[in-house]
Amino acid sequence: MxxxxxxHTYLQDATDEETAVLDQIIDGLLAxxxxxxxxxxxxxxxxxATIPNTDTFAIRVPITPLIHNPLNIVHGGxxxxxxxxxxxxxxxxxxxxDVTAVTSQLNIHYLRPGTGKTLECTATVVHSxxxxxxxxxxxxxxxxxxxxxxxxxxxxxLESKRKK
Numbered sequence: 001m002x003x004x005x006x007x008h009t010y011l012q013d014a015t016d017e018e019t020a021v022l023d024q025i026i027d028g029l030l031a032x033x034x035x036x037x038x039x040x041x042x043x044x045x046x047x048x049a050t051i052p053n054t055d056t057f058a059i060r061v062p063i064t065p066l067i068h069n070p071l072n073i074v075h076g077g078x079x080x081x082x083x084x085x086x087x088x089x090x091x092x093x094x095x096x097x098d099v100t101a102v103t104s105q106l107n108i109h110y111l112r113p114g115t116g117k118t119l120e121c122t123a124t125v126v127h128s129x130x131x132x133x134x135x136x137x138x139x140x141x142x143x144x145x146x147x148x149x150x151x152x153x154x155x156x157x158l159e160s161k162r163k164k
Contacts, residue, residue, distance in 0.1 A: 021066050041081070049089060052122070057090035060120040063142075067119075074114025079139050079148055080106065083121045087135040090123035094133065101133055105154040116142040132156060 001009070011019065028037065028044030037043035045061045052058055059082060061067070069075040084103055091101050123137035132154055139148035 017065050021064070024064060024066055042085070045078075045082075047082070047085070049086075051093070055090075055093075056122055056124050057086055057093060058120060058122045059086040059089065060118055063114060063117055063119055067114075071113075074119055074147075076108075076110060076114075079110075079114055079119065079121075080108055082119065083108070083123070083137050083139055083148065086121040087123040087137045090125050090135050090137070091128075091133040094125050094128045102156055103154070104132075104156045105152070107152050109149050110147070111149055112141075112145065112147050114139075114141065114147055118142040119147070121148075 007022075010022065014022070024046065025044045028042075028046060029040065030043075031037045031046075032040050032043035037047070041047075042049075042059075045067060048060050050058045050060070061082060063074055065072075067074050067078040084106060088101065088103070095101060119139060119141065121137055121139045123135050125133060126136050127134040134152060134154050136152055137148075138146055141147055
């Protein structure tokens with residue numbers, strides 16, 4: 001079965017929710033293809049990155065069934081992934097252009113389930129040394145209630161980075 005047949009078969013019996021999820025995924029893939037998003041994940045989750053001030057990086061995503069677990073709340077792994085991306089974005093703000101970093105440690109403390117309309121993660125660099133960046137981040141729901149606290153991410157520097 002080719003892709004068009006798979007999509008047609010899927011849509012024949014799809015619920016409204018299933019159709020909305022597929023629409024979100026396709027919109028995200030198109031945004032990534034048009035270079036409006038950096039990654040497929042940021043595209044399909046409709047992530048919006050901002051720099052609220054000089055030492056903070058933030059990413060917000062709509063809470064949709066695409067990121068739900070079977071309990072209809074945000075999957076904890078999605079929250080961790082979003083925070084990892086947010087904290088990586090904060091780290092990149094303090095690194096030279098020819099250097100990148102990868103996660104070496106991630107500690108998470110969940111406080112409440114992810115519910116509401118949006119999930120926003122914020123991150124701040126608390127230490128930037130010769131080989132290590134330490135970033136602190138939090139996740140909030142759309143009522144500004146903290147869902148995850150004091151996530152600490154250590155990133156190791158890697159020289160000569162980014163895809164052009």
